[in-house]
Structures are given as structure tokens and as C-alpha cells.
Amino acid sequence: MSAPEIVFENVSKFYGDVLGVNRVDLRIPPGLTSIVGPNGAGKSTLMNLMCGLIYPDRGEIRVLGIPPRDTERLMRITGYATQFDAAPRWATGFDFVVSSLLLFGYSATLAERLAWAALERVGMTEAAHRKVSAYSKGMRQRVRLAQAIAHDPQVLVLDEPLNGLDPVVRAETIALFRQLAAEGRHVIVSSHVLHEVDSISDRVVLLANGSVIAEGDIRGVREEIREHPSQYVVRCADPPRLAALLFERAPVTEVRALEEDGALLVLTRDRRAFSRVLTALAAGGLAIESVVPADENVNAVYEYLIGGGA
Amino acid sequence: MAIYKRGYQRYDGPRASRAARLAVLVRDAWRRATAQRLVTVLLAASCLWPLLCAFFIYIANHAELWAGMDRSFASILSIDHQFMLTFMKVQAVFSVILAALAGPGLVSPDLANQGLPLYFSRPISRFDYVFARLASLAGLLSLVTWIPGLVLFLMQVSMAQPGWLAANWRLGLGLAAGFWLWIAMVGLVAVACSAYVRWRLIAGALVLGYFFVLSGIGAVINGIFRVEWGDLINPLRASYGVWCALLGAPMPSGLTLPMSLAALALMGALLALVVERRLRPVEVVS
Numbered sequence A: 001m002s003a004p005e006i007v008f009e010n011v012s013k014f015y016g017d018v019l020g021v022n023r024v025d026l027r028i029p030p031g032l033t034s035i036v037g038p039n040g041a042g043k044s045t046l047m048n049l050m051c052g053l054i055y056p057d058r059g060e061i062r063v064l065g066i067p068p069r070d071t072e073r074l075m076r077i078t079g080y081a082t083q084f085d086a087a088p089r090w091a092t093g094f095d096f097v098v099s100s101l102l103l104f105g106y107s108a109t110l111a112e113r114l115a116w117a118a119l120e121r122v123g124m125t126e127a128a129h130r131k132v133s134a135y136s137k138g139m140r141q142r143v144r145l146a147q148a149i150a151h152d153p154q155v156l157v158l159d160e161p162l163n164g165l166d167p168v169v170r171a172e173t174i175a176l177f178r179q180l181a182a183e184g185r186h187v188i189v190s191s192h193v194l195h196e197v198d199s200i201s202d203r204v205v206l207l208a209n210g211s212v213i214a215e216g217d218i219r220g221v222r223e224e225i226r227e228h229p230s231q232y233v234v235r236c237a238d239p240p241r242l243a244a245l246l247f248e249r250a251p252v253t254e255v256r257a258l259e260e261d262g263a264l265l266v267l268t269r270d271r272r273a274f275s276r277v278l279t280a281l282a283a284g285g286l287a288i289e290s291v292v293p294a295d296e297n298v299n300a301v302y303e304y305l306i307g308g309g310a
Numbered sequence B: 001m002a003i004y005k006r007g008y009q010r011y012d013g014p015r016a017s018r019a020a021r022l023a024v025l026v027r028d029a030w031r032r033a034t035a036q037r038l039v040t041v042l043l044a045a046s047c048l049w050p051l052l053c054a055f056f057i058y059i060a061n062h063a064e065l066w067a068g069m070d071r072s073f074a075s076i077l078s079i080d081h082q083f084m085l086t087f088m089k090v091q092a093v094f095s096v097i098l099a100a101l102a103g104p105g106l107v108s109p110d111l112a113n114q115g116l117p118l119y120f121s122r123p124i125s126r127f128d129y130v131f132a133r134l135a136s137l138a139g140l141l142s143l144v145t146w147i148p149g150l151v152l153f154l155m156q157v158s159m160a161q162p163g164w165l166a167a168n169w170r171l172g173l174g175l176a177a178g179f180w181l182w183i184a185m186v187g188l189v190a191v192a193c194s195a196y197v198r199w200r201l202i203a204g205a206l207v208l209g210y211f212f213v214l215s216g217i218g219a220v221i222n223g224i225f226r227v228e229w230g231d232l233i234n235p236l237r238a239s240y241g242v243w244c245a246l247l248g249a250p251m252p253s254g255l256t257l258p259m260s261l262a263a264l265a266l267m268g269a270l271l272a273l274v275v276e277r278r279l280r281p282v283e284v285v286s
Helices: A043-050 A071-077 A093-102 A110-121 A137-149 A167-182 A194-200 A219-225 A239-249 A271-283 A300-306 B016-032 B037-045 B048-060 B073-078 B081-102 B105-110 B116-120 B126-142 B146-159 B164-196 B200-225 B227-232 B235-247 B255-276
Strands: A004-013 A018-028 A031-036 A059-065 A078-081 A155-158 A185-191 A203-208 A212-217 A230-236 A252-257 A263-268 A288-292
Touching: A004 A031, A004 A043, A004 A167, A018 A043, A018 A203, A018 A212, A031 A043, A031 A167, A031 A194, A031 B227, A043 A059, A043 A155, A043 A185, A059 A137, A071 A078, A078 A137, A093 A110, A093 A137, A093 B016, A110 A137, A137 A167, A167 A185, A167 A194, A185 A194, A203 A219, A203 A300, A203 B126, A212 A219, A230 A239, A230 A271, A239 A252, A239 A263, A239 A271, A263 A271, A263 B164, A271 A288, B016 B037, B016 B105, B016 B126, B037 B081, B048 B081, B048 B146, B081 B105, B081 B146, B081 B164, B081 B200, B081 B235, B105 B116, B105 B126, B105 B164, B105 B200, B116 B126, B126 B164, B146 B164, B164 B200, B164 B255, B200 B227, B200 B235, B227 B235, B227 B255
Parallel strands: A031 A185, A031 A203, A078 A155, A155 A185
Antiparallel strands: A004 A018, A004 A059, A203 A212, A230 A263, A230 A288, A252 A263
């Protein structure tokens, strides 16, 4: 039985003098994981390393117990979609997916059946027999996704898979990622668009300059950053009174009225105490409509961690 | 009521062998190469010389057709190593042009598309990829080299006097071996140029340049330094040296078989190095 995690142990990769990733220690469990970072942070290097497309200069990688140099076994359990528009223009989407399956050693009949199923999953059956050159950017993105999932891999590595998708297809694709993750697979997506990973991931890996600067679920990562007060937007019927009460009873560092009617931005260093006070106030009859964390998102966390480097 | 746990289950049925997977790559490359109209035109054009040679063999083996001619004409109509070498030289030129047309389409588009990671994220190696490209190109080049060559040889065998084969078997064997050596060289040049340049047109020009510029440089070296080893950097000339040895013809002046083989081996090694350096799963821009 192979280990159910993707493990990086002190992994470094350099391209000559150029840093790819440096001393990465990481364990990725099944589920939907986003690798986030600005361009050049090392996202693609990390993905290429786990797909066995490149090998580390130092350290060790195991993908569900398989070392990347064991390509024959590794490639069978991984599905990879590059960030580049790499689908061959001269082939039809269907032929492209079938060819990729034939390279895995499936019979022609089975390859055609699996290709059709994959194209169905990404909503590309109608355009399956059109040439890739006639596809829109979003369609080419989806056909790349289809070739990555067609052989039913246990580990899906998708480099910037949401680029070029329109909002409807994006939502469908995210739903597909969730479904694949719910089936017990490792779905690893990269993105430099910080706000989009919030909505899709179980956990995030934040990269900057080739190093992992944080990992875990966003809330957990946010809690670890103690030097920055947590921010909440609190909506209530009587904001001035709430502000006065919070200053009096809760460990808040700042309370600011927002332009929106009845909304306050509250900054606190002690989330639990703040939560207790707020609960007590609500129980005491103060009409509090909502409390929403304002900085439990990747953007804010990233900004705190690397000072707005994203 | 039974409750079934629905989760991920990997396919564990039978899979095709490595050779069958390689064949997928070869077929794909073959389709791409033969889809070009110019390649078809050139293939047709390259049949002209073998047809002329076939006519020549027919004439040579029907003495009644030239019974009235003098003795010198009879000596021209001889199917020997010189005839085969001439045939090989002409077809070698056709094969270079064919490689310049078809070869760049095999790798350059994958490089331009950044498609190599897609190939190498399958259970195939870089060696498999290059081998498949070379194999499809070898198939194409075979159509203009050893296949028509052996057809001519067999035609001569069938028309010649009994005993001709026993005296000349080396011609057929040498022709096939010589052409395979040539195909390997031309294929490597085409793949290396295709891997070196993303643009098909320029890669094609580079293939032609490799053969014709090197032959020019060889001639210049010979002319300036009054030597003969300049021929060694001319791939056609170096190959010609090997062909002569294989067919049992006298070696060209200034060339020996070891020198020719060493020159070709060095060229092959350099070309393989270019392919190895350029065909990486992930392109790194530093």
C-alpha cells in the first residue's frame, strides 16, 4: 500500500544560477490543494518536480510513495496539464485525448471510451471532433484538462487551469475539481490569481521566491500571523453603540465605520476574546446582523507574509 | 440495503507494450510528415531517377537493343559499383531535400507549442520521443533510398546472366547498409535542426545548410590548405567514402574507411548532443 501523500523533503532545484525552489518541505494530502504565488515564485517548478518532468538537485520527493525517477509508475498515477497552450492545432480535441491515452498503453477501444468520458466531464463533447485550431482559449484549456483526467489519475497536477475560462465554465470546472477531490484524489492547481484559490481549495501552499512561506487552510495560516490584527466587518443596527461597547469590553485595536450603512471594521489581536464579547453583546440584546472575517483570504495573508509582493 | 463505498479506483487492466506505445508516436509523426503536399510532390519527383536507372538496367540487359553500337558504349552499360554509387549520390540529394521538408515538422511544432511536457508526462522517455521521430523520418527516407535501390538491384538480378548475383551480392548489401547509415545521419541532422529552431522554415533551411554549407567549407579547406581531409567535414563525401568501401569500389583520393567512419561518428555525436540539450521536458529561460 503506497503512502497517500505527496512528500517533498528539503527539495531544492536550480536552473544554473536561477533559483527554482529552495529547501521545500511539504506534505500534500488528498483533496484540493492550491499552489499560489506571483509569477516566478516557483509554482511550475514545484509541479514539474512532482510530475517527474524535472528532478531535484537536492532533497527527495515521493508521490504516493513513488520516486519521480520511476517515470513508468509515476506517469500512470499522475495527470498533468501544462499552463501552456500546448494542444496540437492540427488534431481534433478527440484525437488529442485519444492519442494521449494510447501513449499510456490503453487499447484503441478503451482509449476512445475514456476520451469521450473525459470530454463529457469537461463539457466538450459537442466540439470534440473540431480541430483544436478552431477552439477558443477556454475550449483549449478544457481539452487540456480532459487529457489530464482521461486516464483516471490519482494525482492531478494542473498548472493555471482556470486561465481563459469564462465565469460559467470556470464555475463548472471548479465543481469538477471538487468532485475529483471528493473522490479521494490529489488535485493540485496553481494560480497567481489569489482571490480565486480561496473559493476552490481545501488548503493552500503559498510560495514566494522559490520558498514555501505558508501552507495549510487559509484560516489556519491567518491565525498564525499574530503581528497583524485580525479584521472583521460587523453589521448591526446601532454601530456607534457597538463601537463604544467593543472599545470598553473587547481587546480591539481599532474600530472604523465603513461607508456601507451599519458596518464597522474591527481590528483585534485576540479573536477568541473578541468572539466571546460579541456573543455576550448579542445575547444582551444588541442587534448584530453579521460578522464576516475581512482578511481570511489569500490576498490578505499573502500581503501580510511578503508585504504585498503578490 | 447494501452500501457501496464509491471512491477512486485505478484501472488495472491490460496495457499495450512499450513498442505499441512507441508505434503511436511513429504513426502520429508519419501522418504529420506525409500531410504536407510538397513532401508528396518530392516523393513523386524522387522516383524519376530510379525509373531512369531501371530503364538503364533494362537496356543493359538486352544486348539486342544496342547490338549495332561500338564497344565503348557496351562498357558504359555496365551495372557495377559505379552505377550503384551514382544512383546513391543522386538519391542522397533527394533525401536531404525531403528531410529538410518533412523533418522540421516533426519536432519544431512541439517546441513552438510548448507541447513537450505533454509527451513527457506520459510513460515515454526522451529517447522514445526522438526514436519515434527518427523512425518516421527513416520510413519516409527509405522510400527514396534503399527501397528503390534494392528494387533496382533485384531487377538487375532477375535480368542478368546467371552468376551475376554471386559475383555482385555485395552491391545489394552495401547499398542497403550505406543508405541506412545515410538515413541515420540525415535523420539526426533533421531532428537536431528541428530541435534547435522553433520555426519550421528556418529549421528546413538549416538542414539544407548543414549539408551544402559543410560541403562548401570542406572544399574551401581543401583549396586553401591544399589538403584532402577537408572532405571529412562534408557529410556526403564522408558517407561516400563508406559507401565505396561497402560496395567494394576504390576509395576516393584522400579518404580512408576509418577516417570516414570517425568523421561520421563525430558528427553523429555532436548532433545527438544538440538533441539531448534541446529536447528537455521543461524549457528554462534563464
